[in-house]
Amino acid sequence: MPLRIILDAMGTDRAPSDDVRGGVDAVRESDGSRFQLILLGKADLIEAELAQYSDVDRSRILVRNAESVISMKEEPAQAVRSKRDSSIVQGLQMHADGEADAFVSAGNTGAVMAASTFVLGRLPGLSRPTIASQFPSESGFTIVADVGANVDTKPRNIYEFAVMASVYAEQLFGYTNPTVGLLNVGEEESKGENRAVEAYTLLKESRLNFIGNVEGRDILKGTANVVVCDGFVGNILLKFAESVNGLLRAKLMAFADKSLSNKVMAGLARSTLRGVFREMNYEEYGGVPLLGVNGISIIGHGGSTPKAIKNMIFKAEEMARKGVNKRIEEAISKG
Amino acid sequence: MPLRIILDAMGTDRAPSDDVRGGVDAVRESDGSRFQLILLGKADLIEAELAQYSDVDRSRILVRNAESVISMKEEPAQAVRSKRDSSIVQGLQMHADGEADAFVSAGNTGAVMAASTFVLGRLPGLSRPTIASQFPSESGFTIVADVGANVDTKPRNIYEFAVMASVYAEQLFGYTNPTVGLLNVGEEESKGENRAVEAYTLLKESRLNFIGNVEGRDILKGTANVVVCDGFVGNILLKFAESVNGLLRAKLMAFADKSLSNKVMAGLARSTLRGVFREMNYEEYGGVPLLGVNGISIIGHGGSTPKAIKNMIFKAEEMARKGVNKRIEEAISKG
Structure with missing residues (x-):
């Protein structure tokens, strides 16, 4: 059975043009057994874009109308509450209702995060969803969580980020029993802010492959496959890295x-x-998943190119096929 | 009157060879009216190194013996307490006693920080000293404080970092009324962890040239001349940047x-x-000052080359000449 993946066609800064183009390319570069694509947004605009691509298999592309759009500048929580008919909220609702297996958007990140958490709900046993991003390293990639600005987290949240990011690193990056490092200012167990010292204890006592504290330099070195931290640090680091x-x-x-x-x-x-640095180009990996919600939600930059959109769709497909959420549930319940 | 600058000759990983060489080069490349250098450490080893440099003006170089050395691996607080006759503690004591105008070391960073704070004391009105480091930016340099692993700081500490780093940016980098940004995960005043939200208010109400929140990407862009943050984030960012x-x-x-x-x-x-990237090479700027202590203490990498040591000595001289500490005192007392 092909999967059904919803693409928010109103996401990018050049929506719906680049979004539709990315969706069309994803369909072109995959066979019909893999997925159907649901393009969601202003139906007339989407159809006008689609008309350019006469070669694509239209039986694999559905267009669904969403009346409104949440812009990049809107305050996320407020926008999610007031715009139930936006491509973001409506798309996630369709996913929650079982009309699709995954949701992909390059729109307002905060709104996608808020709506995903609100509409899909959290996986059992998890208190805060996380965005895990990939950093290039000397040996491949380092998965860092949280980079999604989960601030003022508790040690327990950091432990949960480690569980989710470990499953993600194993399933999507092929790291067997991935090593986990706690981002800190020194190697010793007693180092760093109080939160980190407490998180250290939780990680040490867990079933994760915890290797101890790692420092800022270890991310690009690839000392650990997974690096966990509060979202304040992680988000600042991610934006710093993107500016290099x-x-x-x-x-x-x-x-x-x-x-x-x-x-x-x-x-x-x-x-x-x-x-x-081709591999460091975010177009290649497209977007990042919001882990910990009861569904698949892939978030991309507003500046996503069609290529990035295409790769976000492929990532959504892979996460659905590999049952990443089922595995996160199992890992959390095992403790 | 020439200044008197103490160089911990036992600091680098190749001490005293590279330290002495750096000191000799500093003397060679400056005239006698500027400073006298006091080389502190194992006197016999230092003299043996000095013997290689027959051309240098020995009247400008004094050798003083310190019986012990604090190694890179020692626990800082413990080492400072037990090794009063180490080059680090003894050198700072000489500075505190008025025998010298500045102290320079590439030794154990934690020990230099602890000993500087303990022996020199803090400047009036300041609760925590800070290490301010320079990051390259598209337009010059961005001064980031704290990068010295002052963790679990209070909003008031971050405000103090901003005062100190602003004086430093003005005096040593020529920024007039430097702009100050608060490192955060978004631009809005209400964004980020609680500490940042409270620090925002303090900065906004201060006499500093505060421009609001800046994000991870703004450091290399040069959006603000000075960027302030808790030392946990700053230290991780610095080490990350050094690993690029x-x-x-x-x-x-x-x-x-x-x-x-x-x-x-x-x-x-x-x-x-x-x-x-010549300008990004830490050899060029050598070390970083510990700001907020009642004296001048310049801290360098253990891997410092002779060139880095030389530039640390020049930085110590410049800070002493420009009366940076006096200006920090004034700025703090004005509020």
Whole structure:
């Protein structure tokens, strides 16, 4: 049976154009046994976009109308409460009602998080959902949770992030019994803020493959497969990491401006770096899942390209097929 | 009158060789009216190193013996209590006693911090000293405090970090009335953990040039001249940032291994990046000051090269000449 995946067609900054294009590409690059795509949003706009792609198998694409759109600037909780007919809330409601197996959106992140938690509910035994993101490392990827701005968390929340991120790392990144590190300012058990010291104890006593504290430098080194932290630190780190490329580019441009030979060198360096860092390009992995909700909700940047959208759909499919939520439930219930 | 600067000659991983060499270079590259250098540590070892540099003006270099050394692995508080005759504790005591105007060490960071606070005491009105570090930005440098692992701080501490880092940014980086941002997960005043929300209010009501919340990406962008945060976040960010270069190098090497043309390209990219990122090299700025103590204490990496040591000495000199501590006292008393 093909899965049914809802794509919020009103998500990106260039919606519905780039969203529809990404959805069309996902359908083109997969066979019909895999999934049907439900494009949700302003139906007339979506149909107008779809009309451009006469080659795509329309039997795999359904268009459903959603009256309103939650914009990037709206206050999430307020928007979710007042716009039940938005592509975000309506799409998650359809998923909760069993009309689809997964939901994908590049829209207002806070609204997708709030609506996912509110509409889908949490998996049993979990107190706070988490966003786990992937950082490149010298040996592959490090999965960091929480990066979703779950602030003022308790030690118990951090333990739960570790359980969820471990399942995710195992199922989607192929790490067997992934190692887990607690992000801290030193290696010793007694180091760091009180919350971290208490989380250390919970992690040590758990069934997770906990290797102790890790430091800021260990994320890119790949010292642990999974790194857990409060969402305040994680979110700041993620945004910092995403800005490194911008600094590199700015510095290379300033360097190039100094002479013709610098210009040539900078151009070569940039193209080399592009090759080297292809895997760090978020287009390749698209979005990140909100883990811990009773359903599959994939969240992407507002600036997502069609390629990123396509890969978000593939990620939703993979998470559904692999039963990631079932495994998280089992892991949490085992303690 | 030349200043008197104490260099802990037992600080680096290759002490006293690299420390003495750095000190000698500082003397060579400055004239005698600027400072005298006091090399503190195992006097016989220091003299043996000095014997190699027959050209240096020995009238500007004093050697003083300290019986013991605090190693990198020792627990800081314990080591400071038990080793009063170590180069770190003794050097700070000499500074406190007025025998010198500044103290420089690449030794055990925790021990230098603990001993500085304990021996020199705090400046009036300040509750916790801070380490302010510089991050490269698209427009110059961003000064981030605290990066020294002051964890579980109170909102008042973060406000004090902002006062100290603002004076430092103005005096040593030439930023007039530097802009101050509070590191957070969103721009709105109500965003983030409780501590940040409370710190926002203190900063807003202060005389600082506070521009509101900034996010992880704003550090390298240079949105604010000064960025303040709890030391848990700041320390993790600093170590993360320092590890970016290692990841770049590893990825370039893996890329180079794939073919001969890749090897050539990777070599070119690396040499270009070296040129581009010279300013990000910590050798250039050497160490960071511990701000808020009643004296000048410059802390460096254990891996400091002679060049880094030399620049730490120059930084100590500049801080003493510019009366940074006097200005911090004034700024704190004004509120």
